Amino acid sequence: MPSPFPGMNPYLESRHWSSLHSQLIAEIARQLAPKLRPKYLVFSEERLVVETLDAEEFSRMATIPDVSIVSQSSSEDATSASVSVPPLRMSTIMPERVPHVSIEIRDREHRELVTAIEVLSPTNKRGEGRKEYLARRDRILMTTAHLVEIDLLRAGQRVPMDRPLPSTPYFVFLGRAELRPLCEVWPIALDSPLPPIPIPLLPGDADVALDLQLALTTINDLLGYDLAVDYTRPPEIPLDAEQEAWANERLRLVGLRK
Secondary structure (H helix, E strand, O other), X not given: OOOOOOOOOHHHOOOXXXXXXXXXXXXXXXXXXXXXXXXXXXXXXXXXXXXXXXXXXXHHHOOOOOEEEOOOOOOOOOOOOOOOOOOEEEOOOOOEEEEEXXXXXXXXXXXXXXXXXXXXXXHHHOHHHHHHHHHHHHHHHOOOOEEEEEEOOOOOOOOOOOOOOOOOOEEEEEEOHHHOOOOEEEEEOOOOOOOEEEEOOOOOOOOEEEEHHHHHHHHHHHHOHHHOOOOOOOOOOOOOHHHHHHHHHHHHHOOOOO
């Protein structure tokens, strides 16, 4: 079943994101690679990012109880030499290694990085993962490589800009090396398709087009996210009142809500 939303599906922003992220990266690479032959190579790069969830996220995502009660020995069983039995066992918040995949376009002759494409994940937008991502981002911005950042998540912090961004749920940012510090920005409304965006290359070569909506639609249709999503309930990441009213009406129009 096709997605009920014309652009990004807000129901895919939480528990389904890991699958969506990896498949979207792969589909973007498949779309771009034929357009870039033979001068450029398209690589997917995976790295591990250490993340520590905050207490609220941990308790929502943990698969073991937060607290368990342990029975304590009676005074008859205890001796003066016995150790104290802990009355509680509680889960501590542990750092986690989270895989993150991005796309690198390199020139075939010298293998130099030409354009980096990042599809932001929750890890990139909060805590220690955000610090790691911003450090990586800074390294790219100090080179001659272009940087494309695709932010299809409403939660978390946006990439740093010199003034407030529009209040839209999704964004694409394009930092062309020759225009820095200026950045091209596509604000994307919930009721709008994802835009086709230019992917810049080496000087003298024309941009190639990336059809983001086609990439998202392709993986949605192939993988059948409609079978995994319960559209009778609100999305896990809440919408604001205006967005929720629009989404509810949209779901009613396509027969997924009464």
